[in-house]
Amino acid sequence: xxxxxxVASGKGGTGKTTSTLALGMxxxxxxxxxxxxxxxxxxxxxxxxxxxxxETTLHEVLGGDEPVEAAIYERFGMDVxxxxxxxxxxxxxxxxxxxxxxxxxxxxxxxILLDSAATLGxxxxxxxxxxxxxxxxxxxxxxxxxxxxxKVQEYATTYGTGIAGVLFNRVTQDEGIDRVSDxxxxxxxxxxxxxxxxxxxxxxxxxxxxxxxxxxxxxxxxRSYRNATDSLTVRDGEEGTVADRFRNAVxxxx
Amino acid sequence: xxxxxxxxLRQRVxxxxxxxxxxxxxxxxxxYARLEPQETLLLSADRVGVVTFVDxxxxxxxxxAPDASGTDALTEIASSGPYRLGLYELEESALDxxxxxxxxxxxxxxxxxxxxxxxxxxxxxxQRAPNDRLESESNGRDSLAAVEAFLENxxxxxxxxxxxQSEAESRADEWNLPVE
Ligand SMILES: Nc1ncnc2c1ncn2[C@@H]1O[C@H](COP(=O)(O)OP(=O)(O)OP(=O)(O)O)[C@@H](O)[C@H]1O
Ligand SMILES: [Mg+2]
Numbered sequence: 515x516x517x518x519x520x521v522a523s524g525k526g527g528t529g530k531t532t533s534t535l536a537l538g539m540x541x542x543x544x545x546x547x548x549x550x551x552x553x554x555x556x557x558x559x560x561x562x563x564x565x566x567x568x569e570t571t572l573h574e575v576l577g578g579d580e581p582v583e584a585a586i587y588e589r590f591g592m593d594v595x596x597x598x599x600x601x602x603x604x605x606x607x608x609x610x611x612x613x614x615x616x617x618x619x620x621x622x623x624x625x626i627l628l629d630s631a632a633t634l635g636x637x638x639x640x641x642x643x644x645x646x647x648x649x650x651x652x653x654x655x656x657x658x659x660x661x662x663x664x665k666v667q668e669y670a671t672t673y674g675t676g677i678a679g680v681l682f683n684r685v686t687q688d689e690g691i692d693r694v695s696d697x698x699x700x701x702x703x704x705x706x707x708x709x710x711x712x713x714x715x716x717x718x719x720x721x722x723x724x725x726x727x728x729x730x731x732x733x734x735x736x737r738s739y740r741n742a743t744d745s746l747t748v749r750d751g752e753e754g755t756v757a758d759r760f761r762n763a764v765x766x767x768x
Numbered sequence: 769x770x771x772x773x774x775x776x777l778r779q780r781v782x783x784x785x786x787x788x789x790x791x792x793x794x795x796x797x798x799x800y801a802r803l804e805p806q807e808t809l810l811l812s813a814d815r816v817g818v819v820t821f822v823d824x825x826x827x828x829x830x831x832x833a834p835d836a837s838g839t840d841a842l843t844e845i846a847s848s849g850p851y852r853l854g855l856y857e858l859e860e861s862a863l864d865x866x867x868x869x870x871x872x873x874x875x876x877x878x879x880x881x882x883x884x885x886x887x888x889x890x891x892x893x894x895q896r897a898p899n900d901r902l903e904s905e906s907n908g909r910d911s912l913a914a915v916e917a918f919l920e921n922x923x924x925x926x927x928x929x930x931x932x933q934s935e936a937e938s939r940a941d942e943w944n945l946p947v948e
Binding site for chain 1 (some may be wrong): 783784785786799806843846848849850882883884887895910912913914915917918919920925928929932933935936937939940942943945946947948
Protein backbone atom coordinates (compact mmCIF):
# COMPACT_ATOMS: atom_id res chain seq x y z
CA UNK A 515 0.00 0.00 0.00
CA UNK A 516 1.06 3.56 -0.41
CA UNK A 517 -0.52 6.93 0.03
CA UNK A 518 1.15 10.19 -0.98
CA UNK A 519 0.53 13.32 1.07
CA UNK A 520 1.68 16.81 0.21
CA VAL A 521 2.23 19.06 3.24
CA ALA A 522 1.43 22.52 1.95
CA SER A 523 0.38 26.00 2.99
CA GLY A 524 0.78 28.49 0.17
CA LYS A 525 2.58 30.75 2.65
CA GLY A 526 6.04 30.81 4.17
CA GLY A 527 7.04 29.85 7.68
CA THR A 528 3.77 28.23 8.75
CA GLY A 529 5.60 25.06 9.82
CA LYS A 530 5.38 22.79 6.78
CA THR A 531 8.82 21.26 7.23
CA THR A 532 8.39 20.90 11.00
CA SER A 533 5.01 19.28 10.40
CA THR A 534 6.20 16.99 7.59
CA LEU A 535 8.83 15.49 9.88
CA ALA A 536 6.58 15.36 12.95
CA LEU A 537 3.77 13.62 11.07
CA GLY A 538 6.32 11.35 9.40
CA MET A 539 7.83 10.26 12.69
CA UNK A 540 4.43 9.71 14.28
CA UNK A 541 3.26 7.65 11.29
CA UNK A 542 6.53 5.69 11.31
CA UNK A 543 5.27 3.85 14.42
CA UNK A 544 2.83 2.00 12.16
CA UNK A 545 4.07 2.45 8.60
CA UNK A 546 7.16 2.60 6.43
CA UNK A 547 7.47 6.32 5.86
CA UNK A 548 9.46 8.26 3.27
CA UNK A 549 9.70 12.06 3.45
CA UNK A 550 10.81 14.00 0.40
CA UNK A 551 11.83 17.66 0.34
CA UNK A 552 9.82 18.72 -2.70
CA UNK A 553 10.50 22.41 -2.00
CA UNK A 554 13.30 22.29 -4.55
CA UNK A 555 13.78 26.06 -4.79
CA UNK A 556 14.02 26.76 -1.04
CA UNK A 557 14.86 23.42 0.48
CA UNK A 558 15.19 23.32 4.25
CA UNK A 559 14.32 19.79 5.32
CA UNK A 560 18.03 18.97 5.35
CA UNK A 561 18.56 21.50 8.15
CA UNK A 562 15.86 19.86 10.27
CA UNK A 563 17.37 16.38 9.91
CA UNK A 564 21.13 16.89 10.22
CA UNK A 565 21.68 16.16 6.52
CA UNK A 566 23.07 19.50 5.38
CA UNK A 567 26.47 18.09 4.43
CA UNK A 568 25.20 15.36 2.09
CA GLU A 569 26.38 15.64 -1.48
CA THR A 570 23.71 13.58 -3.13
CA THR A 571 20.23 15.03 -2.77
CA LEU A 572 17.02 15.28 -4.74
CA HIS A 573 18.67 17.96 -6.88
CA GLU A 574 21.15 15.44 -8.28
CA VAL A 575 18.33 12.96 -8.86
CA LEU A 576 16.19 15.53 -10.64
CA GLY A 577 19.25 16.60 -12.58
CA GLY A 578 19.53 13.07 -13.94
CA ASP A 579 22.95 12.42 -12.38
CA GLU A 580 21.99 9.96 -9.64
CA PRO A 581 19.39 7.26 -9.04
CA VAL A 582 16.80 7.92 -6.34
CA GLU A 583 18.35 5.28 -4.08
CA ALA A 584 21.52 7.36 -3.75
CA ALA A 585 19.59 10.22 -2.17
CA ILE A 586 17.69 8.19 0.43
CA TYR A 587 19.00 8.47 4.01
CA GLU A 588 17.67 6.48 6.93
CA ARG A 589 16.99 8.94 9.72
CA PHE A 590 14.76 8.91 12.79
CA GLY A 591 13.00 5.74 11.70
CA MET A 592 12.13 7.12 8.28
CA ASP A 593 13.61 7.25 4.80
CA VAL A 594 14.53 10.86 4.16
CA UNK A 595 15.21 12.36 0.73
CA UNK A 596 16.63 15.83 1.33
CA UNK A 597 17.08 18.47 -1.33
CA UNK A 598 20.14 20.67 -1.80
CA UNK A 599 20.16 24.44 -1.55
CA UNK A 600 22.52 25.49 -4.32
CA UNK A 601 21.28 27.64 -7.15
CA UNK A 602 23.05 25.51 -9.74
CA UNK A 603 21.48 22.36 -8.31
CA UNK A 604 18.10 23.99 -8.64
CA UNK A 605 18.78 25.18 -12.19
CA UNK A 606 19.77 21.74 -13.36
CA UNK A 607 16.90 19.96 -11.64
CA UNK A 608 14.02 19.00 -13.89
CA UNK A 609 10.91 19.30 -11.72
CA UNK A 610 8.98 16.95 -14.02
CA UNK A 611 11.25 14.09 -12.85
CA UNK A 612 9.64 14.33 -9.41
CA UNK A 613 6.84 12.14 -10.71
CA UNK A 614 9.34 9.39 -11.54
CA UNK A 615 10.93 9.76 -8.10
CA UNK A 616 7.56 9.36 -6.41
CA UNK A 617 6.76 6.34 -8.60
CA UNK A 618 10.02 4.63 -7.67
CA UNK A 619 9.72 5.36 -3.96
CA UNK A 620 6.07 4.22 -4.01
CA UNK A 621 7.25 0.68 -4.72
CA UNK A 622 9.07 0.44 -1.42
CA UNK A 623 7.16 2.41 1.21
CA UNK A 624 3.71 2.83 2.82
CA UNK A 625 3.47 6.57 3.21
CA ILE A 626 5.15 9.34 1.25
CA LEU A 627 5.16 12.89 2.63
CA LEU A 628 6.09 15.70 0.25
CA ASP A 629 7.29 18.85 2.01
CA SER A 630 6.05 21.57 -0.32
CA ALA A 631 6.97 25.10 -1.34
CA ALA A 632 5.71 28.25 0.33
CA THR A 633 4.02 29.48 -2.84
CA LEU A 634 1.52 28.50 -5.49
CA GLY A 635 3.19 30.79 -7.96
CA UNK A 636 4.97 28.35 -10.26
CA UNK A 637 4.47 25.00 -11.92
CA UNK A 638 7.18 23.30 -9.89
CA UNK A 639 5.73 24.70 -6.66
CA UNK A 640 2.29 23.19 -7.28
CA UNK A 641 3.60 19.89 -8.64
CA UNK A 642 3.66 18.15 -5.22
CA UNK A 643 -0.02 19.06 -4.81
CA UNK A 644 -0.77 17.68 -8.26
CA UNK A 645 1.09 14.42 -7.58
CA UNK A 646 -0.27 13.76 -4.08
CA UNK A 647 -3.34 11.71 -3.23
CA UNK A 648 -4.23 14.14 -0.47
CA UNK A 649 -2.92 17.37 1.04
CA UNK A 650 -2.29 18.24 4.68
CA UNK A 651 -2.79 21.99 4.91
CA UNK A 652 -0.70 23.80 7.53
CA UNK A 653 -2.01 27.19 8.63
CA UNK A 654 -1.41 29.65 11.40
CA UNK A 655 -4.53 31.06 13.03
CA UNK A 656 -4.34 34.31 11.07
CA UNK A 657 -6.51 35.67 8.26
CA UNK A 658 -3.74 35.65 5.61
CA UNK A 659 -2.67 32.09 6.47
CA UNK A 660 -6.21 30.71 6.51
CA UNK A 661 -6.95 32.45 3.21
CA UNK A 662 -3.84 30.90 1.69
CA UNK A 663 -4.89 27.53 3.12
CA UNK A 664 -8.23 27.87 1.37
CA LYS A 665 -6.36 28.67 -1.82
CA VAL A 666 -4.32 25.48 -1.46
CA GLN A 667 -7.57 23.57 -1.04
CA GLU A 668 -9.01 25.03 -4.26
CA TYR A 669 -5.81 24.27 -6.19
CA ALA A 670 -5.81 20.69 -4.85
CA THR A 671 -9.45 20.17 -5.73
CA THR A 672 -8.85 21.50 -9.22
CA TYR A 673 -6.16 18.86 -9.76
CA GLY A 674 -8.28 16.06 -8.28
CA THR A 675 -6.21 15.87 -5.07
CA GLY A 676 -8.10 15.29 -1.82
CA ILE A 677 -7.75 17.10 1.50
CA ALA A 678 -6.44 14.95 4.36
CA GLY A 679 -6.89 17.64 6.97
CA VAL A 680 -5.77 20.96 8.40
CA LEU A 681 -3.19 21.66 11.09
CA PHE A 682 -3.33 24.90 13.05
CA ASN A 683 0.26 25.64 13.98
CA ARG A 684 1.97 28.29 16.09
CA VAL A 685 -1.09 28.77 18.26
CA THR A 686 -0.40 31.31 21.01
CA GLN A 687 -3.80 31.72 22.65
CA ASP A 688 -5.49 28.72 24.19
CA GLU A 689 -8.87 30.35 24.53
CA GLY A 690 -10.42 31.19 21.24
CA ILE A 691 -8.56 28.65 19.10
CA ASP A 692 -11.36 26.10 19.53
CA ARG A 693 -13.92 28.58 18.27
CA VAL A 694 -11.68 29.53 15.35
CA SER A 695 -11.06 25.88 14.60
CA ASP A 696 -14.81 25.04 14.72
CA UNK A 697 -15.64 27.92 12.42
CA UNK A 698 -12.82 27.04 10.02
CA UNK A 699 -13.99 23.44 9.85
CA UNK A 700 -17.05 24.31 7.77
CA UNK A 701 -14.89 25.63 4.94
CA UNK A 702 -12.29 22.87 4.80
CA UNK A 703 -13.00 19.49 3.32
CA UNK A 704 -10.69 17.57 5.65
CA UNK A 705 -10.83 17.42 9.40
CA UNK A 706 -9.00 19.96 11.59
CA UNK A 707 -6.36 17.49 12.76
CA UNK A 708 -4.76 19.41 15.63
CA UNK A 709 -3.72 22.74 17.10
CA UNK A 710 0.01 22.86 17.69
CA UNK A 711 1.14 25.42 20.26
CA UNK A 712 3.85 27.98 19.51
CA UNK A 713 6.63 26.55 21.64
CA UNK A 714 10.27 26.91 22.44
CA UNK A 715 10.89 23.17 21.95
CA UNK A 716 10.04 23.47 18.25
CA UNK A 717 12.59 26.24 17.79
CA UNK A 718 15.20 24.38 19.82
CA UNK A 719 14.68 21.22 17.80
CA UNK A 720 15.32 23.18 14.61
CA UNK A 721 18.51 24.63 16.10
CA UNK A 722 19.60 21.12 17.09
CA UNK A 723 18.91 19.93 13.49
CA UNK A 724 16.47 17.32 14.73
CA UNK A 725 12.79 16.71 14.15
CA UNK A 726 10.60 17.75 17.06
CA UNK A 727 9.56 14.19 17.86
CA UNK A 728 13.18 13.13 18.23
CA UNK A 729 14.30 16.20 20.17
CA UNK A 730 11.34 16.67 22.54
CA UNK A 731 9.05 13.65 22.20
CA UNK A 732 7.17 14.44 25.40
CA UNK A 733 6.51 18.11 24.60
CA UNK A 734 2.96 19.32 24.19
CA UNK A 735 3.64 20.11 20.53
CA UNK A 736 4.91 16.56 19.90
CA ARG A 737 1.84 15.14 21.61
CA SER A 738 -0.41 17.28 19.43
CA TYR A 739 1.27 15.95 16.30
CA ARG A 740 0.82 12.36 17.46
CA ASN A 741 -2.86 13.07 18.12
CA ALA A 742 -3.10 14.51 14.63
CA THR A 743 -1.96 11.25 13.06
CA ASP A 744 -4.59 9.37 15.08
CA SER A 745 -7.21 11.16 12.99
CA LEU A 746 -5.29 10.57 9.79
CA THR A 747 -6.26 7.22 8.33
CA VAL A 748 -3.80 6.16 5.68
CA ARG A 749 -5.68 4.74 2.72
CA ASP A 750 -4.66 1.60 0.95
CA GLY A 751 -3.49 1.84 -2.58
CA GLU A 752 -2.09 -1.14 -4.43
CA GLU A 753 1.65 -0.62 -4.73
CA GLY A 754 1.82 -1.58 -8.36
CA THR A 755 -1.13 0.45 -9.46
CA VAL A 756 0.06 3.47 -7.51
CA ALA A 757 3.51 3.31 -9.01
CA ASP A 758 1.94 2.95 -12.44
CA ARG A 759 -0.39 5.78 -11.71
CA PHE A 760 2.56 8.07 -11.05
CA ARG A 761 4.53 6.81 -14.02
CA ASN A 762 1.60 7.32 -16.32
CA ALA A 763 0.18 10.38 -14.69
CA VAL A 764 -0.84 12.70 -17.44
CA UNK A 765 1.63 15.36 -16.53
CA UNK A 766 3.03 16.56 -19.79
CA UNK A 767 6.73 17.31 -19.88
CA UNK A 768 7.71 20.95 -19.77
CA UNK B 769 -11.52 57.52 -2.12
CA UNK B 770 -8.53 59.12 -3.77
CA UNK B 771 -5.12 60.03 -2.50
CA UNK B 772 -2.63 62.29 -4.25
CA UNK B 773 0.27 60.28 -5.65
CA UNK B 774 3.07 60.06 -3.10
CA UNK B 775 6.81 59.62 -3.57
CA UNK B 776 7.60 55.96 -4.19
CA LEU B 777 10.05 54.60 -1.62
CA ARG B 778 9.91 50.93 -2.28
CA GLN B 779 8.25 48.43 -4.59
CA ARG B 780 8.29 44.68 -4.28
CA VAL B 781 6.30 41.48 -4.34
CA UNK B 782 5.47 39.99 -0.97
CA UNK B 783 3.40 37.16 0.39
CA UNK B 784 3.06 38.17 4.03
CA UNK B 785 1.13 41.42 4.34
CA UNK B 786 2.25 42.12 7.89
CA UNK B 787 5.76 42.88 6.64
CA UNK B 788 4.32 46.10 5.20
CA UNK B 789 3.53 47.22 8.72
CA UNK B 790 6.99 46.40 10.00
CA UNK B 791 8.49 48.32 7.08
CA UNK B 792 6.33 51.38 7.72
CA UNK B 793 7.01 51.29 11.44
CA UNK B 794 10.78 50.89 11.01
CA UNK B 795 11.05 53.89 8.73
CA UNK B 796 8.40 55.93 10.62
CA UNK B 797 6.53 56.35 7.37
CA UNK B 798 4.06 59.13 6.87
CA UNK B 799 2.24 58.20 3.70
CA TYR B 800 0.60 55.03 2.49
CA ALA B 801 1.08 51.46 1.36
CA ARG B 802 -0.66 50.29 -1.78
CA LEU B 803 -1.23 46.56 -2.06
CA GLU B 804 -2.43 44.96 -5.24
CA PRO B 805 -3.04 41.22 -5.39
CA GLN B 806 -0.80 39.54 -7.93
CA GLU B 807 -3.72 37.52 -9.10
CA THR B 808 -5.23 40.77 -10.43
CA LEU B 809 -2.85 40.39 -13.32
CA LEU B 810 -4.51 37.11 -14.16
CA LEU B 811 -8.10 38.01 -13.57
CA SER B 812 -7.86 41.62 -14.65
CA ALA B 813 -9.94 43.16 -11.91
CA ASP B 814 -9.07 46.44 -10.28
CA ARG B 815 -8.56 45.37 -6.68
CA VAL B 816 -6.36 47.63 -4.62
CA GLY B 817 -5.95 48.01 -0.88
CA VAL B 818 -4.48 51.09 0.80
CA VAL B 819 -3.30 51.57 4.37
CA THR B 820 -2.24 55.05 5.51
CA PHE B 821 0.35 55.82 8.18
CA VAL B 822 1.50 58.73 10.29
CA ASP B 823 4.93 58.37 11.84
CA UNK B 824 4.85 54.64 11.14
CA UNK B 825 1.51 54.04 12.85
CA UNK B 826 -1.48 52.94 10.74
CA UNK B 827 -4.40 55.38 10.67
CA UNK B 828 -6.87 54.37 7.95
CA UNK B 829 -7.58 51.74 5.32
CA UNK B 830 -9.70 51.34 2.23
CA UNK B 831 -10.13 48.87 -0.60
CA UNK B 832 -11.54 49.02 -4.12
CA ALA B 833 -13.56 46.28 -5.82
CA PRO B 834 -15.11 45.26 -3.52
CA ASP B 835 -15.42 48.70 -1.93
CA ALA B 836 -14.62 48.52 1.73
CA SER B 837 -13.15 50.74 4.38
CA GLY B 838 -11.70 50.43 7.85
CA THR B 839 -11.41 46.94 9.30
CA ASP B 840 -13.40 45.43 6.42
CA ALA B 841 -10.82 46.79 4.01
CA LEU B 842 -8.03 45.25 6.09
CA THR B 843 -9.75 41.86 6.00
CA GLU B 844 -10.08 42.16 2.24
CA ILE B 845 -6.34 42.91 1.98
CA ALA B 846 -5.46 40.13 4.42
CA SER B 847 -7.14 37.50 2.31
CA SER B 848 -5.79 38.32 -1.14
CA GLY B 849 -2.01 37.72 -1.19
CA PRO B 850 0.54 37.47 -2.65
CA TYR B 851 0.75 41.17 -3.43
CA ARG B 852 2.62 43.79 -5.30
CA LEU B 853 3.44 46.38 -2.70
CA GLY B 854 4.27 50.03 -3.14
CA LEU B 855 5.29 52.14 -0.16
CA TYR B 856 4.72 55.89 -0.70
CA GLU B 857 5.70 58.94 1.27
CA LEU B 858 3.20 61.79 1.46
CA GLU B 859 2.76 64.93 3.57
CA GLU B 860 0.41 64.42 6.42
CA SER B 861 -1.86 67.24 5.21
CA ALA B 862 -2.50 65.30 2.01
CA LEU B 863 -3.87 62.48 4.13
CA ASP B 864 -6.29 64.71 6.06
CA UNK B 865 -9.34 63.92 3.97
CA UNK B 866 -9.12 60.18 4.41
CA UNK B 867 -8.11 60.55 8.03
CA UNK B 868 -11.28 62.51 8.68
CA UNK B 869 -13.39 59.66 7.40
CA UNK B 870 -14.65 57.78 10.46
CA UNK B 871 -15.40 54.66 8.46
CA UNK B 872 -11.85 54.44 7.11
CA UNK B 873 -10.08 54.95 10.43
CA UNK B 874 -8.80 51.90 12.26
CA UNK B 875 -7.34 51.43 15.75
CA UNK B 876 -3.52 51.62 15.60
CA UNK B 877 -2.90 47.91 16.18
CA UNK B 878 -5.84 46.63 14.14
CA UNK B 879 -3.87 46.23 10.88
CA UNK B 880 -1.30 44.10 12.75
CA UNK B 881 -4.06 41.92 14.17
CA UNK B 882 -5.92 41.47 10.92
CA UNK B 883 -2.87 41.09 8.67
CA UNK B 884 -1.40 38.35 10.84
CA UNK B 885 1.29 40.27 12.70
CA UNK B 886 2.73 38.74 15.83
CA UNK B 887 2.44 40.02 19.39
CA UNK B 888 5.74 41.87 19.11
CA UNK B 889 4.51 43.93 16.15
CA UNK B 890 1.29 44.70 17.99
CA UNK B 891 3.22 45.87 21.05
CA UNK B 892 5.65 47.97 19.03
CA UNK B 893 2.78 49.64 17.20
CA UNK B 894 0.98 50.44 20.42
CA GLN B 895 4.13 51.91 21.89
CA ARG B 896 4.61 54.24 18.94
CA ALA B 897 0.94 55.27 18.77
CA PRO B 898 -0.08 58.59 20.33
CA ASN B 899 -1.83 58.09 23.66
CA ASP B 900 -5.06 59.75 22.62
CA ARG B 901 -5.44 57.25 19.77
CA LEU B 902 -4.87 54.31 22.07
CA GLU B 903 -7.53 55.55 24.45
CA SER B 904 -10.20 56.54 21.99
CA GLU B 905 -9.73 54.04 19.21
CA SER B 906 -8.47 50.77 20.63
CA ASN B 907 -11.34 48.43 21.17
CA GLY B 908 -9.39 45.61 22.72
CA ARG B 909 -10.52 43.12 20.08
CA ASP B 910 -7.82 40.47 20.01
CA SER B 911 -6.27 38.76 17.02
CA LEU B 912 -8.26 35.54 17.26
CA ALA B 913 -11.47 37.55 17.53
CA ALA B 914 -10.53 39.19 14.22
CA VAL B 915 -10.03 35.73 12.70
CA GLU B 916 -13.37 34.59 14.09
CA ALA B 917 -15.16 37.57 12.60
CA PHE B 918 -13.51 36.77 9.28
CA LEU B 919 -14.71 33.16 9.42
CA GLU B 920 -18.25 34.31 10.15
CA ASN B 921 -18.41 36.16 6.85
CA UNK B 922 -19.42 33.27 4.59
CA UNK B 923 -19.85 35.49 1.57
CA UNK B 924 -16.33 36.81 1.79
CA UNK B 925 -14.92 33.30 2.14
CA UNK B 926 -16.93 32.09 -0.83
CA UNK B 927 -15.45 34.96 -2.82
CA UNK B 928 -11.92 33.91 -1.82
CA UNK B 929 -12.61 30.32 -2.82
CA UNK B 930 -14.18 31.33 -6.14
CA UNK B 931 -11.22 33.51 -7.00
CA UNK B 932 -8.77 30.77 -6.03
CA GLN B 933 -10.64 28.26 -8.13
CA SER B 934 -10.60 30.36 -11.27
CA GLU B 935 -6.97 31.20 -10.63
CA ALA B 936 -6.14 27.49 -10.23
CA GLU B 937 -7.95 26.70 -13.46
CA SER B 938 -6.30 29.39 -15.51
CA ARG B 939 -2.92 28.46 -14.05
CA ALA B 940 -3.49 24.78 -14.85
CA ASP B 941 -4.12 25.84 -18.39
CA GLU B 942 -1.03 28.03 -18.53
CA TRP B 943 1.18 25.34 -16.92
CA ASN B 944 -0.29 22.51 -18.90
CA LEU B 945 -1.42 20.57 -15.83
CA PRO B 946 -4.19 17.99 -15.78
CA VAL B 947 -7.52 19.16 -14.36
CA GLU B 948 -10.21 16.87 -12.92
N1 LIG C 1 4.82 25.46 16.76
C1 LIG C 1 5.92 26.21 16.63
N2 LIG C 1 6.44 26.87 17.68
C2 LIG C 1 7.56 27.62 17.57
N3 LIG C 1 8.25 27.76 16.44
C3 LIG C 1 7.80 27.11 15.35
C4 LIG C 1 6.61 26.31 15.37
N4 LIG C 1 6.43 25.79 14.14
C5 LIG C 1 7.44 26.24 13.39
N5 LIG C 1 8.26 27.03 14.10
C6 LIG C 1 9.50 27.69 13.66
O1 LIG C 1 9.20 28.50 12.56
C7 LIG C 1 10.20 28.42 11.56
C8 LIG C 1 9.58 27.94 10.27
O2 LIG C 1 9.15 26.59 10.45
P1 LIG C 1 9.25 25.58 9.24
O3 LIG C 1 10.60 25.64 8.63
O4 LIG C 1 8.74 24.28 9.70
O5 LIG C 1 8.17 26.27 8.30
P2 LIG C 1 7.96 26.08 6.73
O6 LIG C 1 6.51 26.32 6.51
O7 LIG C 1 8.53 24.82 6.26
O8 LIG C 1 8.81 27.30 6.20
P3 LIG C 1 9.21 27.60 4.66
O9 LIG C 1 7.98 28.18 4.05
O10 LIG C 1 10.31 28.59 4.80
O11 LIG C 1 9.62 26.30 4.05
C9 LIG C 1 11.27 27.47 12.11
O12 LIG C 1 12.29 28.21 12.69
C10 LIG C 1 10.52 26.67 13.14
O13 LIG C 1 11.37 26.21 14.16
MG1 LIG D 1 9.91 24.40 4.75
